[in-house]
Amino acid sequence: MNTVKVRNIEIGAGIPKICVPIVGVTKEEIIAEAKTFDSIPVDVVEWRVDWFENVFEFDKVEDVLKDLREALGETPILFTFRTSKEGGEKAIEPEPYKELNIQAAKSGYVDLVDVEVFTGDEIVKEIIENAHACGVKVVASNHDFDKTPEKDEIVRRLQKMQELNADIPKIAVMPTCKKDVLTLLSATEEMYINYADRPIITMSMAGTGVISRLCGEVFGSALTFGAAKKASAPGQMGVEDLKTVLELLHKSL
Numbered sequence: 001m002n003t004v005k006v007r008n009i010e011i012g013a014g015i016p017k018i019c020v021p022i023v024g025v026t027k028e029e030i031i032a033e034a035k036t037f038d039s040i041p042v043d044v045v046e047w048r049v050d051w052f053e054n055v056f057e058f059d060k061v062e063d064v065l066k067d068l069r070e071a072l073g074e075t076p077i078l079f080t081f082r083t084s085k086e087g088g089e090k091a092i093e094p095e096p097y098k099e100l101n102i103q104a105a106k107s108g109y110v111d112l113v114d115v116e117v118f119t120g121d122e123i124v125k126e127i128i129e130n131a132h133a134c135g136v137k138v139v140a141s142n143h144d145f146d147k148t149p150e151k152d153e154i155v156r157r158l159q160k161m162q163e164l165n166a167d168i169p170k171i172a173v174m175p176t177c178k179k180d181v182l183t184l185l186s187a188t189e190e191m192y193i194n195y196a197d198r199p200i201i202t203m204s205m206a207g208t209g210v211i212s213r214l215c216g217e218v219f220g221s222a223l224t225f226g227a228a229k230k231a232s233a234p235g236q237m238g239v240e241d242l243k244t245v246l247e248l249l250h251k252s253l
């Protein structure tokens, strides 16, 4: 099993890493929030750029990235445009989506970019190649905010991300009942044990699924999202509580 090293954080080794999203609208909000992060437990910061008011002007995106990098010091930055199709704030066409992610990777300010795997194989491959060429890692992602696909389908999607050469396959699904949470955990365990040669990230959303955000070390999910000021998806716990539970489990495993 390979791990993914970004700055001083090794994703896929030991206790699951905590990623905190920033969902500010203005530059001021985004930077002000980043400046509070030295007092909370956070391993990786996700900038959810789809919330940013000027996301379609790259010079303004780059201007925020420059100050974010300064505010966050050595904490790795994951750059994510979550499209409205997958639960994000804004819609975007595939070509500008590709350009945005490649420009972010080339800026030198980000450590990882998130690429939605169902954008289209050619575009996904192009983003991954460009990101890798500048030393940036790629989290491939897929989200289903309505339901939980069958176990085999979840495993198939994670495999597809790995085949496309993403560094970290990730899937977030919505449970409609408790059994759906077991389906997600079972798919995670199967992928982790039988197919994955790299870290994966999985979660079942909302309150019903919250257990899946805590037990990654048991079933094989390498990173979990926790909330600081505002959650970016249903079911994210506050980071302090999240850290406590992850450490309690880690001690007993």
Ligand SMILES: O=C1C[C@@](O)(C(=O)O)C[C@@H](O)[C@@H]1O
Residues within 6 Å of the ligand: 021, 046, 048, 080, 082, 114, 141, 143, 170, 172, 203, 205, 225, 232, 233, 234, 236
């Ligand atoms: O992909 C994910 C996972 C997530 O949807 C969650 O459920 O925690 C939150 C998003 O911000 C992130 O990009």
